[in-house]
Amino acid sequence: MPGIEDLYREIILDHYRAPRNRGELPVPPANKFEGFNPLCGDEVVLYLEVDDGTVSDVKIAGQGCSISQASSSMMSSAVKGKPVDEIRRLIRAFKALMSIHESKLEGESDGSDLADELEGVRLGDLEALQGVVKFPVRIKCATLAWNTLQQGLDEAS
Amino acid sequence: MSVTDVRDPLDVDRIKADFPILIRQVHGKRLVYLDSANSSQKPLAVIDAMDRHLREYYANIHRGVYTISEESTAAYLAAHQKVARLLNAPSWREIVFTKNITEAINLVAYTWARANLREGDAIVLTEMEHHSNIVPWHILAAERGIELRWLPITSDYRLDTDELPRLLDGAKLLAVAGMSNVLGTINDIPALTEVAHAAGALVLVDAAQAVPHLPVDVQAWGADFVGFTGHKMLGPSGIGGMWAREELLDAMPPFLGGGEMISDVSFEGFTPNELPWKFEAGTMPIVEATGLGAAIDYLEGIGLDAVRAHERLLAGYTLRALRERFGDRLTIYGHDDLDTRGAVISFLFENIHAHDVSQVLDEDGVCVRAGHHCAKPLMRVLGVPATTRASFYVYNDEADADALVDALVTAEKFFAV
Numbered sequence: 001m002p003g004i005e006d007l008y009r010e011i012i013l014d015h016y017r018a019p020r021n022r023g024e025l026p027v028p029p030a031n032k033f034e035g036f037n038p039l040c041g042d043e044v045v046l047y048l049e050v051d052d053g054t055v056s057d058v059k060i061a062g063q064g065c066s067i068s069q070a071s072s073s074m075m076s077s078a079v080k081g082k083p084v085d086e087i088r089r090l091i092r093a094f095k096a097l098m099s100i101h102e103s104k105l106e107g108e109s110d111g112s113d114l115a116d117e118l119e120g121v122r123l124g125d126l127e128a129l130q131g132v133v134k135f136p137v138r139i140k141c142a143t144l145a146w147n148t149l150q151q152g153l154d155e156a157s
Numbered sequence: 158m159s160v161t162d163v164r165d166p167l168d169v170d171r172i173k174a175d176f177p178i179l180i181r182q183v184h185g186k187r188l189v190y191l192d193s194a195n196s197s198q199k200p201l202a203v204i205d206a207m208d209r210h211l212r213e214y215y216a217n218i219h220r221g222v223y224t225i226s227e228e229s230t231a232a233y234l235a236a237h238q239k240v241a242r243l244l245n246a247p248s249w250r251e252i253v254f255t256k257n258i259t260e261a262i263n264l265v266a267y268t269w270a271r272a273n274l275r276e277g278d279a280i281v282l283t284e285m286e287h288h289s290n291i292v293p294w295h296i297l298a299a300e301r302g303i304e305l306r307w308l309p310i311t312s313d314y315r316l317d318t319d320e321l322p323r324l325l326d327g328a329k330l331l332a333v334a335g336m337s338n339v340l341g342t343i344n345d346i347p348a349l350t351e352v353a354h355a356a357g358a359l360v361l362v363d364a365a366q367a368v369p370h371l372p373v374d375v376q377a378w379g380a381d382f383v384g385f386t387g388h389k390m391l392g393p394s395g396i397g398g399m400w401a402r403e404e405l406l407d408a409m410p411p412f413l414g415g416g417e418m419i420s421d422v423s424f425e426g427f428t429p430n431e432l433p434w435k436f437e438a439g440t441m442p443i444v445e446a447t448g449l450g451a452a453i454d455y456l457e458g459i460g461l462d463a464v465r466a467h468e469r470l471l472a473g474y475t476l477r478a479l480r481e482r483f484g485d486r487l488t489i490y491g492h493d494d495l496d497t498r499g500a501v502i503s504f505l506f507e508n509i510h511a512h513d514v515s516q517v518l519d520e521d522g523v524c525v526r527a528g529h530h531c532a533k534p535l536m537r538v539l540g541v542p543a544t545t546r547a548s549f550y551v552y553n554d555e556a557d558a559d560a561l562v563d564a565l566v567t568a569e570k571f572f573a574v
Contacts, residue, residue: 003184004520008571016572040512040528041542063542065510066572141512 006131007138008066012074016066021076023059025049030057031156035148037140042068044145048152054083060145067129067138072145074126084153091150093123097130098143165470166463169554175200175455176552186522189560194338194366194501194548195526196388199452203391206451210444218443219417219434233443236450237433243453243461244383245374246400250432253406254398254441258365258386259289261399262332264436265361265382266293268409269401270330276302279328281358283308283316283344284538285337288531290363294332308333310538313492314340321349325356333360335367335383339530339546340491341472341501343371350379359405365389365397369550370468370499372461375400387445391551392452396445406432413438456551464551468500471549475502475558482562483569490539500549503530506565509572511543517568518545523560 025032025047035044042064049057058076063069075094079087132142173179176198181188190198216226218233234249241249255261274280280294284307298305306324309317316333325331331353336343350360361382367373369390375383382405386397401409411418411429415438421428429435456464473495479487479502490503505511515527526546529536536542547561 004517007516013572040510041536043542065512067513135516138512138516 007135009128009131011125011128012066012070015070015073019060019069019073021059021073021080022061023047024061025057025059030059031152033148033152033155034062035144035151037064037068037144039140040065042141042144044068044072044148046072046145046148046152048149048156050084050153050156053085055079055081055087064144065138065141067132067141068144071129071142074129075145075149078124078126079149087149088153090123091146091153094126094129094146095143097123097126098133098139163466163470165467165554167459167467167551169467169552172459173552173554175202177201177204179552183522183524184520186520187560189521189523189557191547191549191553191557191561192524192526193369193389193550193553194546196394197369197391197550198552199393199448200391200455202455203393203448203451207393207444207448210447215444217440229443232447232450233441236446236453239450239453240385240398240400243373243457244368244385244400245376247376248403251400251403251406252398253401253433253436254396254446255436256395256442257388257397258363258384258399259293259397261384261386261397262289262361262363263293264399264412265384265401266297268412268436269359269382269405270294270297270303271301272408272410274301274303274329277304279304279306281306281308281321281324281328281331281353283333284310285314285316285340285342285535286332286334286532287338287363287365288533289365290332290334290361291534307534310340310342310535314342314490315492315497316342316344316349318345318349318352321352322356325353325358328353328356328358331358331360333362335362335364335373336370336499336501337532337535338366338501339503339532339535339544341498341503342491343367343497343499345497346378346380354379366499366501369456370461371465381405387449387452390449390452391455392449393442393445395442396449403432406436411438412436415439417441459551467551468549469495471553471555471558472498472500472502474555475500475547475549475561478558478562479504479565482566486569487565490541490544500553501546502548503544503546505541505544506569506572509568511545513572514545514565514568517571518561518564521560521564521567523564525561 030047030049033046043062045061047059060072214225214228216229218230237252238249240252311317353360359381362380365386368385383400388394418438419427420430511527528543
């Protein structure tokens with residue numbers, strides 16, 4: 001049985017206690033996107049400024065549980081100053097990380113196809129969120145910010 | 158007389174022994190089940206009664222002329238009679254079984270309300286309703302142009318009854334919870350019914366939380382429709398129902414059409430069956446009805462007055478413990494007047510999300526609910542996205558309340574900024 005320390009890694013708690021890139025950006029030039037998890041009421045408000053195919057600035061507002069807040073904080077650090085192409089690869093890799101366990105459970109795959117998505121992408125601190133997959137109800141908390149980011153990039157570009 | 162002078166009328170150690178699941182350990186810890194407002198655990202008496210029905214006399218009901226079908230039918234009928242006895246209904250024919258209270262309220266919305274409400278009519282609901290007593294009315298309102306009016310709650314988490322006469326003006330129905338599944342507030346149904354009837358409105362009581370925990374007398378309540386659900390009152394899931402006055406049920410059109418709800422069918426049409434079968438189409442949850450009957454026998458064996466007295470003590474003990482241990486850091490969404498509240502306690506730490514709290518509590522074997530409790534309008538009124546809720550029942554004791562407080566201490570330390 002997974003222990004609670006698998007879920008609440010120290011680095012996650014650190015991002016939860018001291019969230020990075022917290023705040024708002026003026027709209028425009030930034031774009032504002034909202035993500036909502038109706039199950040638990042978690043809310044991510046994402047401010048995204050994209051210049052010449054690069055995310056030049058990002059801010060996060062909203063409220064929610066430690067996992068959703070830490071995940072959005074880690075996401076903001078990971079994407080700030082990065083080219084959109086690279087960020088899209090990161091989104092795919094992160095979502096693969098979150099769904100390997102699920103697709104194994106559902107017998108859809110052995111996870112190897114998802115492993116391809118992870119090939120060559122440096123997740124860094126984000127790997128700490130891997131423990132979340134052992135707590136299936138909390139996966140949505142971790143992916144909320146990333147789904148919002150993906151939707152934001154689709155709409156902004 | 159202070160609360161501490163009162164002895165708990167329940168022998169909780171003996172009761173705990175009746176619930177096999179409570180032997181279980183989670184994460185190496187004793188299971189502390191504090192989520193009975195969500196769904197209760199089942200005593201051996203219920204498990205055995207259902208097991209016996211399946212092993213010894215299971216057959217479809219109403220149809221067979223053979224022995225086991227007659228026995229199965231008798232058990233199903235007895236379950237109606239037991240519910241009628243529990244609720245002090247004048248007749249068991251006024252007890253309609255459904256799969257849960259959600260279906261029971263929908264039954265009233267789709268039959269009585271659609272036959273009796275016209276465009277421009279109003280229904281009064283309260284801010285503390287569960288979604289099951291909101292969404293059927295939203296659907297009706299959108300379809301028929303019905304106005305929904307909302308009775309507000311006061312700052313001490315009660316219904317603001319001063320507003321009621323104004324809201325009831327021209328209304329056809331007041332639909333109200335017997336006890337709030339979030340706040341624990343027990344509403345004064347006889348008083349509400351008197352005001353509603355004086356205004357010409359009928360009263361539907363969502364008694365999902367009341368029937369398991371309080372002595373309920375539908376005649377003393379004076380209401381017109383009273384819904385209940387089996388799985389919150391020690392019975393199985395898959396069965397619940399509605400009590401309504403016989404003349405109302407007689408006048409209402411049928412709900413679901415199909416087998417058993419008819420007395421005759423021809424190529425031209427059908428004649429509905431007598432009560433309550435008119436509203437029980439198709440093969441019903443037969444074994445579940447037996448389980449519900451056994452749950453009622455078990456509850457009546459303890460006595461609903463004793464259940465209420467036990468939970469009153471436990472609510473007082475837990476509220477005191479939470480306030481003493483955490484003070485202002487913990488907001489409790491509910492008042493402390495034990496005469497008008499049950500043992501359902503919703504709370505929130507200032508800086509810790511409800512889901513994080515319940516996750517840490519699970520590590521200590523403590524099961525609580527975190528979320529909006531299917532009462533999102535109420536959550537908006539309270540100004541929070543979610544709360545953590547501990548709810549108690551006959552198998553809980555002060556040791557369970559202590560385990561909750563200890564686990565909350567751990568959670569608070571864990572998420573300390």
